[in-house]
Amino acid sequence: MLLIKKVTCEYRTNLFGTDIQTPRLSWVLDSEKRGTYQRAYQIQVTGPDGNFEFPIWDTGRIESDQSLHVDYIGPKLESRTRYHYRIKVWDNCGRESGWSETSWWETAFLTTIEWKASWITPDSTGIDPHANPVFLLRRNFHLKKGIHSARLYATAAGVYEVYLNGSKVGEDLLAPGWTSYLHRHQYQTYDVTSQLQNGANGIGVMVGDGWYKGEVSFIPRRNFYGDRRGVLLQLHVQYDDGTEEVVSTDSTWKSHTGPILLSEFFAGETYDARLEKDGWTSGDYEDSNWYRTTILNLPINTLVAQENWPTKVTETIRPKKIIQTPTGDTLLDMGQNMVGRIRMTLNVPTGICITLQHAEILDKDGNFYTGNLRSAKQMVTYTAKGGGVETYAPYFSFQGFRYVKIEGFPEQEQNHKLLKEIFTGEVMHSDMEPTGKFECSHPLVNKLQSNIMWGQRGNFLDVPTDCPQRDERLGWTGDAQVFIRTAAFNYHVGPFFTKWLRDLKADQKSDGSVPYVVPDVLANFVRRSGKKTWGDETYTSSAWGDAASVCPWTLYLCYGDNRLLAEQYESMKAWVEYIRSQGDNEFVWNTGFQFGDWLALDAEEDSYYGATPEYLVANAYYALSTRILRDSAQVLGEENDLHIYNKLLKGIVTSFHENYLTSDGRIAANTQTAHILPLMFDLVEGEVRKQVAHDLNELVVQNDYHLTTGFVGTPYLCLVLSQNGYHNTAVKLLLQESYPSWLYSVTKGATTIWEHWDGIKPDGTFWSDAMNSFNHYAYGAIGDWLYRYVAGLDMDEQVAGYKRIRIQPHFSNGELTYAKGSLISPYGRIETNWSMQEEQILVKVQIPVNTTADILLPNALLGNVLEGGQRWSIGEGIKSANEVEDGVHFTVGSGSYCFTYSDTVFN
Template sequence: MSDVRFEHVRDALGLGTARPRLSWTTLTEARDWTQTAYEVELTVPGGDGPAVTVRVESADSVLVPWPFDALPARGRADIRVRVTGSDGAVSPWSTPAPVEAGLLAPDDWSAVFVTPDWDEDPQTDQPSPFLRREFELRVPVRRARLYATALGVFEAEINGVRVGDEVLAPGWTAYDKRLRYRTHDVTDLLRPGRNAIGAVLGEGWFRGRIGFDGKTRAVYGDRLALLAQLEVEYTDGTTERITTDGSWRAATGPVLSSGIYDGEAYDARLERSGWSLPDHDESGWRGVRVLERDLGTLVAPDGPPVRRIEEIAPVSVTATPSGRTLLDFGQNLVGRLRLTVTGASGTQVTLRHAEILEDGELCTRPLRTAAATDTYTLRGDGEEVFEPRFTFHGFRYAEITGQPDDFDPTTVRAVVLHSDLERTGSFECSDELVDRLHENVVWGMRGNFLDVPTDCPQRDERLGWTGDIQVFSPTASYLYDSAGFLGSWLADLAVEQSADGVVPFVVPRVGVAGADTPTAAWGDAAVFVPWVLHERYGDTGVLAAQYGSMRAWVEHVASLAGDSRLWDSGFQFGDWLDPTAPAGRPDGAATPGELVATAYFARSSELLARTAAILGHTEDAERYRALAGEVRTAFQREYVTDAGRMMSDAPTAYALAICFELLDSDAQRDRAGERLARLVRGNGHKIATGFVGTPLVCDALTRTGHEDTAYRLLLQTECPSWLYPVTMGATTIWERWDSLLPEGTVNPSGMTSFNHYALGAVADWLHRTVAGLAPAAPGYRRLRIQPRPGGGLTHAGAKLRTPYGEAAVSWTRTGAEVTVEALVPPNTTAEVLLPDGDEIVGVGSGRHSWTVTLASEEAELPPLSVDMDVDALMDREEAARAFKDLLISYIPEAAEFIESGSGAAPAGTTVRTIAGMIPNAEKFLADLEAKFAELEGRA
């Protein structure tokens, strides 16, 4: 047996629920093993009562209901589990797992928020306040807990020792409605007699500069404040509380300013040595004020905090053309620098950060107004170490100026920060570029999963854009255990939703003009993300928690669409950043926003109907199923011909219709798939989709029998493509397909990021289709094993720690022979569809292997000819490039049309037909025939 886990957290200290759900996995090599019953035992640590045991006849082992009386606030228990298998064998008991409830109601708090008793200007940079209090402890301590949070970000200390290892706590939520607190076991930090507790506060998201334009400050309030409650249980059974109140003292110190966008300024000469130790000299310290605040907004965290995850050394240290020291860490990352330096008092070292270089210097233009600069002023008494406390940067390169002459820049380290999620999934294949693409997706997620799923981590934005996580959540849920992280964000989405159901563009909602405008694909995160969490983690609790939010969104869209059931009014982001969109109009995609909006309306209605059925809301299920049917009918009537052609003859339109099941018949679906494949081929297998279409286009091709075209699209290296950034040295996913132009210059747009995860959503297709590992039932209770070899790959594989244990699929191809190997976790089954089309229904747990022989990878190709169909030519990469290059040499103005991917030739169009429109057509045809002969070795 593995250890028991509670809800979606690793450390069950200070849970925010009195009845936490339990999960466990069974470790067994037995084939086809299933659970038939489980026993759960509860013991109260240090209690006198006997253990309580409950037996349940059930195969459930993921998020099972709490079978005991509710835990009180601060209630503790040790839980262990044993299971009975289908073979009748009973497992050993698992190791006891501790669980402890946090403070569950406002009345559990006696602390109040305190803020320094001085006036501040929240519209300008302010020094970080330090708060402290001393107290006496009477007899040896048995147990102590610190419950703490802040308006702002904070770090706490007791007796000179840092409490916990969180960074930027308490993180970012909709502070006025949900403020997280954390629980710490501080027993070992206390001692009999005199003690001291303190904290230092930073601006963070609460009062610092935040928002799309970077001009907004003090969004949530103009006073930083601390709430802390230290609860001590003595060995004699008595208890005591030390809380924030009017007796605390405040002062400023070395942190002169700190901001998310602009960085931190630190003057070590102003350090207050021993400020969190007892008997500290409090001369210069002032009083505090009590700040009124509704404690009903306090919640325990659902996911892990931000932590320091790893350190990276520079791969090179060089000088810029201007003579400044430049560090390259070889990886675009999110975090900050730590440097060790010795020098004279007053020496100021400046650290600047950027993702990219231009002409050998830091390119800070994409940062817009974000300074991304830290400064450290030396105190001058020997070796000093500096790492900012209350900021983070997105960077690969860092520039250092002002350092002493003997400073060794090779000792600088980049400290990687992000929410401390557990890695669960991996992927690898025989193509190095695809492997690097997948690694870029991972690093993009790491950088943007810093407490909130942000769009980018570097410029004056870093906001929780709803559309980005809507498309990326399936990939995120595979790569890392994201259930608690995204569940917490969804709770913010629900409380930020307007009374009539509108979901803001960004959650938490700050500083974006028009953020309360309802927009498809963005607002639909309210429905899609909870559904993904249910699908990937088997969590019906998140559906129940978000049901009101999901329903309110669909109802609002229904009111906008009216009786026509077409959402064809108002602003839409649409297929954002379609590469064919006009400059300066990223919303001006080839697929109209109204088509995107109506497609999403249909899909959200369908998912809401399924959710209602799962939750037992029978009438709602029937109603929303009918609504989804009405919207689907309206979509077909307005946007689809009987033959399966879309009104908008663009890839995203077809991908939406296919993947959202909006077509009326198999014939329509087949025709739509054929047209989509023709469009992709006609565009030279380059990307012609934006944020909406890109996650769907490979799936749409695969579902309609065109996986060969999907592979060609995946493996394209010309811009725009997934692999073009890889060939240009990218180590994360870019915001734009051409964030770095082919000649090496940075895209001049004011919206250019080199770390955006949205377009990396294709990784979910890599996991499910290339490797062949997908959920067939919620939480992977049943797996779908269906690898689809192609693209010239010789092997691929995926591993995933599912809620039931490790699953894995890999395949290797040698000639026509493919061997598929799979690992199915205990207590699950798998549906298997082998690459030769053979279906194996219902294999059980354990290791499996199959070898099949495929038909020839490709039929013998006909000779290249000017009388061949253009479609056939486009499938022959070298020949297609030769044709386009020659066409451009005859008609230079054709270059822009070709590179924009503007449409595809009608079916049956031959090369000769197109040549007939070219001046001097006969010479063009002769030159092309000569080029074809050269390619085929006939010259």
């Protein structure tokens, strides 16, 4: 059978509340027959009634194999309307599928003029606008009988939650998320039909400081975007008779404060349950003693519908054990360095005050350690209401932690079994779909993969933060660009990075420079205060600013997203032109501040800056971004730019050779990173490339198979070793357990990736408190190599989106006896699974419908390869087979394949 398994609109099943006016549709096919691909498709779209008898758009049969990002080009969409769609396809075997299951997307406001609500905030005569307590804003309203449907559109200057008739609206946390608020401010759409009732209704909003006006960096200041919290809300109720009623925020709303006395990301949350206002969101609540609200002068034209996956609780974790430390503290050990919050469910007398303090690590004596948090307190205080069971978790704060210190709990209740039942960890992050899995024969490597996944979960909380625990939690651009390819294996990060890249573009300076962090609060702080922090007045650097090119290009490769590439193209171009304008030679970047190979181990004592010349790094990345821009121009049909940037790239490469290669074709700087970047970014070729790869290998071997690289060199180290014939060295690096290595932290009990290779030193002491995160994902970029080289799951980058797949496992002298990887690609699930027993090799592969795969079986001979236990033959999915220098190359269509053969290396 030919089936359509999954249909999506802009990456989502049933896209809700979008302002995209030309949405794109995609689908995944399934077939039991090998070698199946799509020959044609048909799409039908209809309106809210879901009746396809008279569709508003019918493509008819379209002869095409395209099944990703097909533009809707029917009649102009209307706001606040649900559109249903279905798809059928024809394949190369003459089969016609049935119609897919009906799916839908629903528009929100397609223009900002449809906002009739006003931003509101408590009137300052009643509530101090700068007060710490979370504001409560509410009103009652009356509805007629016959409610057909209701949609709530809401946002806040701050972070908010909405309640209707006593129940929370939606599952989102920390809405509206963090964007470059001065340019782009997200709003959310909720279906609240089931929460409304005939007659009296009540609506209430809680709003805290959040990213908008709270503490959001190590800079000791607040109010980066504004000094007043505010709420904007518009509720549309449709009746059965076709009429509509709208409830909006205006100055008739009432305001007060409640039980949340303080709620910050760094400080934590203080909650006094005795101050709860029971029933404050019900329709019969008496609010005559509440304070007035006032209109807040904030813009409407910056509003955009939700773009990213919302932040949610994605998993709950019970404490693994209760610890009594040598100093007498009682701790919860969650068993995992996590990001989120602790929920408590308890029954204690009124006035009991329980304090939770969060930390990542214990010191070498086993005591609670908070030194690396810097000024972040990560403290939650709860004062009980009493009189029965009560449950609480922080509303507008998240923490990074494994250990939780408990204080104030009634002594008679402190038995370990009870504490494990009272406290639960709730894991929070952007609710991305898991897409990738990796496993191999080495248990420590599998733990490393788990740590990489947890590091991504902890730091992909609406923006790609560097760390989730200390007083920072910023969207550092350098961290994001080195990790994005790994990120796209582990999770579906399309919407996540689409939203973040739009903020990058918004925060990019008029001269084309890209800030260190996005959203940009550091340069914003400098502009408003006149004070300096990292770097110079440009607040940009190579490898960090290059996120402008690397990230959209990577999303294009992984998801075939031409539209985002086109959308970001001018930003990419502006970044390259910014570099080009520096100094007096357009082919060289040798001016301004540079991070270089940040935190490399070859740095001088007490320095963060590695030994690799900073301008070598800058010019290597200059070449990379120019290459990406040139290739993007080709994809987008920008022929003039293609010529311009191809010429520019040649000049940059030539200048790189002149400045950083010796006369005998060697890299002038004797560091690992100085050799890695020219190899990774194709700045050397032929015999020079062989020499540089040889020299890199020697640097690693002479260092007893240990790395010395930092943020810039580490992500590519194993990749270039494997690419250039030194895969065995790469595997020895991977499996190294002594410091410095990836597995060193695993042997020290790490459950996430560390910021420093020696975050915990061999003697149990710590790296400097000044900058020592134990949940910092950048070094987790090794995951890209694990998927692509160890498991052998890769793509042909000439055909984006895994339309043409490359399967090429790499073996390594028996150190690993099996590896397997899987990826839910845009076309469906790809799997590769190899194992080695004595001289026999087994390679299992699954290729999705509507794709082709090139499979390279290393060290094989055509005559000794079996497929499915039989001699292979052309047909049944296998299109071609031939011997090549490295083994046997098969080209296959979709389906499952099982190859077995004897390794010629052993023979």
